[in-house]
Amino acid sequence: MNAAITGVTGYAGMQLYALLQEHPEVETINVYQHDLDDAIPLVDLNPRLNLPHPQLAYPYDSQEIMANNDLIFLATPAGVAINLAEPFLKAHFPVIDLSGDFRLKDPAEYEKWYHLSPAKEADLQNAYYGLADIYENPGASYIANPGCYATATLLGLAPAVMGDLIDPDSIVVDAKSGLSGAGKSLSSSSHFSRSNENLQIYKANQHKHIPEILAELSKWNPKVQHLQFMTTLVPIDRGIMATIYAKVKPGIDEMAILNYYHDLYDEDPFVQICDDYLPDIKSVIGTNNCKIGLTFNPVTGYLTIDSVIDNMLKGAAGQAIQNMNQLLNYPVTAGLELTALAF
């Protein structure tokens, strides 16, 4: 198959390009860039890409993209896919959109959390929220790849919420991310001197992943109507740890909880339940895996769920490939048989 990408000069786009190079079903990767008038060597656009063969980057043109490719990945910032999606939606051409533009169904919610003009409601309804480890058969050709924090949080909470094991009013998420989660643009909080040897809480109670997390949790269990969600920038390159606290319902013991987690994930090649330890970030870096550890405190009645992912892989490009595999009926692990860089 031929895969198109736009946004290959960004962090997620670069990671995606690297994964597609190794994907057994991908014959050609075609790169399209928004600010080109003519084709140029890709190496001129992004000298950091590892290019075994000379390759061109083409001006962005939706008709040409659909004529020469089987699917496009949009690795663009929030607000961009809204303007690119229409021709693909009309033609039912497969899209995997790494941004948040089509994750929410309600345009007013998008405006509230993203402070941008939303896509048309009908188009939002036609997009599919691609939380690939929970929903295995994409129901539409436009896939909204979930946010990185949302992925770690939702995978960590899914069995507890679906199984009605926890008090729905008690969920607290303390999520930590490395700096690559912010993309390639500098901000005052990502300067070396500010971020190194520092921890910074940001977007307190205002993070744009809150509504997509809540939408899924309340779909799985309508009793969940809110959650407390905080994000902290930590001085590492990659990785997310979502530490989740929730009060366990009376009569539910630790073994029952563990069984729910195993039942949901044991067949999934990408989610591992750590029975006897709480996983650290390094153990998933370089992989499309999510590792989940659990610990119950009988004194307080609280369950702590530790969910770790690589934000660039499971949180972005890896899950995007997983969604492509599911959409095009390729083996789900194709191109994703990756080994952690450390243990």
Ligand SMILES: NC(=O)C1=CN([C@@H]2O[C@H](COP(=O)(O)OP(=O)(O)OC[C@H]3O[C@@H](n4cnc5c(N)ncnc54)[C@H](OP(=O)(O)O)[C@@H]3O)[C@@H](O)[C@H]2O)C=CC1
């Ligand atoms: N980084 C991460 O861990 C994760 C990122 N995401 C999402 O993936 C998307 C890409 O993120 P990331 O790679 O971090 O972002 P970057 O800022 O690193 O890269 C953004 C890319 O989009 C391109 N771009 C910018 N403006 C436009 C435009 N108007 N039209 C077309 N292309 C444009 C940029 O090109 P140029 O070279 O011209 O700037 C660049 O290639 C975002 O929506 C992000 O939220 C999702 C999960 C995790």
Ligand SMILES: CC(=O)N[C@@H](CCC(=O)OP(=O)(O)O)C(=O)O
């Ligand atoms: C560390 C950091 O800044 N992370 C980003 C999350 C990136 C992401 O997943 O955002 P999208 O929803 O746009 O895809 C943030 O908190 O906004």
